[in-house]
Amino acid sequence: MPEHRSGKPRYHHGDLRNALVRAAVDLARDGGPEAVVLRAAARRVGVSATAAYRHFSGQSDLLAAVKDHAQQCLVAAMEESREGIRGEGVEAAREGVKALGRGYVRFALREPGLFRSAFCGTVDPLGADAAGPPHGGQHHPQVRSFQMLTESLDALAEAGALPATRRQGAELSAWAMVHGVAVLIMGRHLGELTQEQTTQVVERAFDDLVAGLAAP
Amino acid sequence: MPEHRSGKPRYHHGDLRNALVRAAVDLARDGGPEAVVLRAAARRVGVSATAAYRHFSGQSDLLAAVKDHAQQCLVAAMEESREGIRGEGVEAAREGVKALGRGYVRFALREPGLFRSAFCGTVDPLGADAAGPPHGGQHHPQVRSFQMLTESLDALAEAGALPATRRQGAELSAWAMVHGVAVLIMGRHLGELTQEQTTQVVERAFDDLVAGLAAP
DNA sequence: CCGCCATGTTTACAGCGTCAACATGGAGCA
DNA sequence: TGCTCCATGTTGACGCTGTAAACATGGCGG
Numbered sequence: 001m002p003e004h005r006s007g008k009p010r011y012h013h014g015d016l017r018n019a020l021v022r023a024a025v026d027l028a029r030d031g032g033p034e035a036v037v038l039r040a041a042a043r044r045v046g047v048s049a050t051a052a053y054r055h056f057s058g059q060s061d062l063l064a065a066v067k068d069h070a071q072q073c074l075v076a077a078m079e080e081s082r083e084g085i086r087g088e089g090v091e092a093a094r095e096g097v098k099a100l101g102r103g104y105v106r107f108a109l110r111e112p113g114l115f116r117s118a119f120c121g122t123v124d125p126l127g128a129d130a131a132g133p134p135h136g137g138q139h140h141p142q143v144r145s146f147q148m149l150t151e152s153l154d155a156l157a158e159a160g161a162l163p164a165t166r167r168q169g170a171e172l173s174a175w176a177m178v179h180g181v182a183v184l185i186m187g188r189h190l191g192e193l194t195q196e197q198t199t200q201v202v203e204r205a206f207d208d209l210v211a212g213l214a215a216p
Numbered sequence: 217m218p219e220h221r222s223g224k225p226r227y228h229h230g231d232l233r234n235a236l237v238r239a240a241v242d243l244a245r246d247g248g249p250e251a252v253v254l255r256a257a258a259r260r261v262g263v264s265a266t267a268a269y270r271h272f273s274g275q276s277d278l279l280a281a282v283k284d285h286a287q288q289c290l291v292a293a294m295e296e297s298r299e300g301i302r303g304e305g306v307e308a309a310r311e312g313v314k315a316l317g318r319g320y321v322r323f324a325l326r327e328p329g330l331f332r333s334a335f336c337g338t339v340d341p342l343g344a345d346a347a348g349p350p351h352g353g354q355h356h357p358q359v360r361s362f363q364m365l366t367e368s369l370d371a372l373a374e375a376g377a378l379p380a381t382r383r384q385g386a387e388l389s390a391w392a393m394v395h396g397v398a399v400l401i402m403g404r405h406l407g408e409l410t411q412e413q414t415t416q417v418v419e420r421a422f423d424d425l426v427a428g429l430a431a432p
Numbered sequence: 433c434c435g436c437c438a439t440g441t442t443t444a445c446a447g448c449g450t451c452a453a454c455a456t457g458g459a460g461c462a
Numbered sequence: 463t464g465c466t467c468c469a470t471g472t473t474g475a476c477g478c479t480g481t482a483a484a485c486a487t488g489g490c491g492g
Contacts, residue, residue, distance in 0.1 A: 010488095013440080034250070039479065048441055050481075055439090059480060119403065142405070172397065172406060172417050173424040180396030181388065187335065189358070190388060201388050208389040212428025226457095229471080255448065264472055266450080271470095275449060 017055040019045045024066045025114070032113045033120040036063045063120070070111075070118035075145045077107035082152075093159035096152045098206045101178040105202055108182035115186065149174060153213075162213045170213055177209045233271040235261045240282045241330070248329045249336035252279045279336070286327075286334035291361045293323035298368075309375035312368045314422045317394040321418055324398035331402065365390060369429075378429045386429055393425045 013019065023044040027035045038059040039049040056062045081103025085096050108115040153170050156162040162170060181202055184190060193201065229235065239260040243251045254275040255265040272278045297319025301312050324331040369386050372378040378386060397418055400406060409417065 016439080037479070038481090049479095050442085051440055053481075119399075119405075169417060169420045170424075172400065173393070173421045175405075176396030176400055176421055177389070177393045177425075178396070179400060180392030180394070183399065184388065184392055184395060189335075189391075201385060204385045205389045205392055208386075208425070208428035208431070209393075210428075211431035212424035212426075215424070215427035215431070232470080253448070254450090265448090266473085267471055269450075 013045070013047060013051075016045065016047060016051065020047075020052055020055060020062065021065045021069065024062050025069050028066045028070065028117040029111060029113045033063060033066070033117040035113070036066055036117070038062055060121075063117070066117050067120060070114040071142050071145070073111065073114055074104065074107050074118050075148070078103035078145060078148055081106065082148075088159075090159040090161045093152070093155040093161055094210050096155055097174065097210060098203075100148060100152055101174075101181075101206050101209075102202070104178050105182045105185070108186050109198070112186050115182070146171070146175075156210075156213065161210065163216055166213070166215075173213065174209060177205060181205045229261070229263060229267075232261065232263060232267065236263075236268055236271060236278065237281045237285065240278050241285050244282045244286065244333040245327065245329045248332040249279060249282070251329070252282055252333070254278055276337075279333070282333050283336060286330040287358055287361070289327065289330055290320065290323050290334050291364070294319035294361060294364055297322065298364075304375075306375040306377045309368070309371040309377055310426050312371055313390065313426060314419075316364060316368055317390075317397075317422050317425075318418070320394050321398045321401070324402045325414070328402050331398065362387070362391075372426075372429065377426065379432055382429070382431075389429065390425060393421060397421045 020041050023041040024036050026044070027037065027040060036059070038052055038056075041062065042049045042052050052062065056065070078100050082096055082099035085092060085099050087093075087095075149171055153162065153167070153174065156170075157164060157167045185193065185198060185202070190201070236257050239257040240252050242260070243253065243256055252275070254268055254272075257278065258265045258268050268278065272281070294316050298312055298315035301308060301315045303309075303311075365387055369378065369383070369390060372386075373380060373383045401409065401414060401418070406417070
């Protein structure tokens with residue numbers, strides 16, 4: 001794998017696709033999905049605009065790549081957040097769910113541009129991995145995050161904090177609450193909040209969530 | 217107030233601002249906020265693109281007008297949905313909250329373009345009505361919908377289905393759950409759902425919400 | 433060593449938001 | 463009644479965008 005750090009501009013870039021994705025991700029980071037401008041990404045890489053068409057079918061395809069990366073970042077934030085929460089009791093199970101939510105919300109507030117990019121457009125339900133991963137490859141990132149949620153809710157049910165009769169369908173309630181909290185705070189729909197107010201309001205929402213799931 | 221339905225193209229339109237808003241709203245209805253293209257709206261009205269600058273400071277200003285209209289539509293949907301739910305008991309209070317949520321979600325699913333337009337960009341927290349309505353005018357639509365939510369939560373508390381100690385901060389939980397449900401279903405993040413599956417999953421989420429709010 | 437074709441470039445076009453300069457005609461005043 | 467002013471429209475231009483077509487380059491397999 002050759003290194004391409006040399007300043008010499010060579011006709012063939014060598015790693016243009018990834019370079020474009022990195023540039024596009026940077027654009028998305030500050031500016032959101034609408035800032036992912038194909039020509040701007042090409043300009044940053046030092047390449048002509050149309051060169052991008054050798055690696056992407058168009059701007060929307062580049063944006064899709066950014067979206068994939070953003071979803072992976074979201075998953076990473078969730079995984080990091082629940083590290084160490086591995087107990088067996090009811091409280092540990094509840095903390096597992098909350099930790100996932102905290103990672104989700106913190107990512108949205110720390111990287112609003114990427115978070116918005118991760119959920120832009122409609123997720124095509126007939127993606128490349130519609131029938132499972134083809135050759136042992138990875139699931140789509142969003143599938144992965146949904147799987148984490150499922151596991152944590154299973155643990156919640158196993159610990160007795162979620163009646164078995166209500167286990168099915170719990171994913172939507174949990175995801176909706178967490179996503180809604182993230183979107184509303186990120187969009188400043190509750191006004192400007194101090195960091196302390198933010199954590200307070202977020203924790204309250206998570207408490208309501210797990211309490212609702214625990215109801216008979 | 218003159219009528220301008222005549223086919224004769226007159227140099228001075230007479231009601232251009234509202235005509236442009238109507239056209240822009242139509243664009244937003246199918247296509248969302250990114251479909252609100254100034255030149256397209258002007259074309260629909262049969263007027264030059266730059267004419268719009270006599271009534272709007274630019275495209276973002278036109279989009280802001282669309283957003284206002286969309287928020288009013290959302291409020292109307294919520295009001296219609298809770299019509300007739302005026303009882304006094306605990307169950308009536310719960311139904312009041314749920315009715316608001318149902319109107320919210322149904323609007324999002326019936327008019328996704330308008331719903332997305334209603335929440336595009338960040339709500340500028342220092343809007344024209346930051347210090348209350350200036351001269352007896354209306355509150356900003358979003359303030360109105362938030363007020364409806366507040367009232368229904370007050371009723372819930374009064375009926376005993378929301379402990380007084382947890383009354384404060386309940387708005388976020390409720391709004392987040394409802395908003396999250398709307399966004400996730402609208403964005404097809406749970407796959408394609410039949411109408412029946414949709415109502416089922418929505419009602420479940422609302423059950424979890426009111427159960428969570430009722431917890432001690 | 434050579435030729436192919438993956439990967440780059442240049443050029444071009446239409447549509448977008450926006451500005452400047454110009455045109456029109458209705459409302460108010462002489 | 464008639465004139466004039468300016469709110470409201472128009473045309474033209476600029477730079478930006480996405481994208482297509484035609485052309486250039488040079489690394490790699492034969």
